[in-house]
Amino acid sequence: MKACVFCEIVQGKRPAHIVLDTGEAMAFLDARPLFEGHTLLVPRTHLETLADLPPEVVGPFFTHAQRLAQAMETELGAAGSFVAMNNRISQSVPHLHVHVVPRNRKDGLRGFFWPRRKYDSEQQAAEYAERLRNAL
Template sequence: MAEGCLFCEIVSGARDTHVVLDAPEAVAFLDARPLFKGHTLLVPRVHFETLVDLPGELLGPFFGHAQRLAAAMESVLGAAGSFVAMNNRISQSVPHLHVHVVPRNRKDGLRGFFWPRQKYESDAEAAAYAERLSGALKG
């Protein structure tokens, strides 16, 4: 755990969030400022700053979780597809490796790199999205 790292605090349970996946090597949770509802962040449980820092033996398991999250966007949220992205240092708001998995639909308003953020109507709505996605990953 890196001192002062927001995502390390989430992984350790010191900070509340809506967890979607809790696996031995990774944790996924809803983005607090989602592009679209269901926007999930996948982070390695161990603190690595960038993709370059992630050990080779974790690549398969880590991106396997990203693949499952992308499938859940379609099967559970009814999205037509997904946007899967990662920044390394530049535009990386939290210096802890994380993959964005975002539900997408045609004409959803997301254009290029202009990404308007949305909000959940309530904590209960966010919890319901997390539960739906989590349920799809358990099956």
């Protein structure tokens, strides 16, 4: 397996600007931020996707994301935040990570970065909803 940049940061083998360091997670500034303060939250254990995160860790992990989002407003003066995660597709480092980005109105970031579309019909939307309900 190729060396994981985020594991190297967690292990102290690669420098990073650490924002949070707990027993189960670490957060550090993104080296190529959308805006100043753009932070990446990672589990200390190498996991690739959200599906790999053990259920008992989901709550504590996302509590850190929640705290980081709040800090964007209280400490950085942001009007809000953008909290996002990719799973495999568009995941630049194959280690689970949550982006927490400070946001302000008219900051130049335009919603999602991909084209949006509508369902062909209400029936098609209902079918997709049913398929997902059944999978859950």
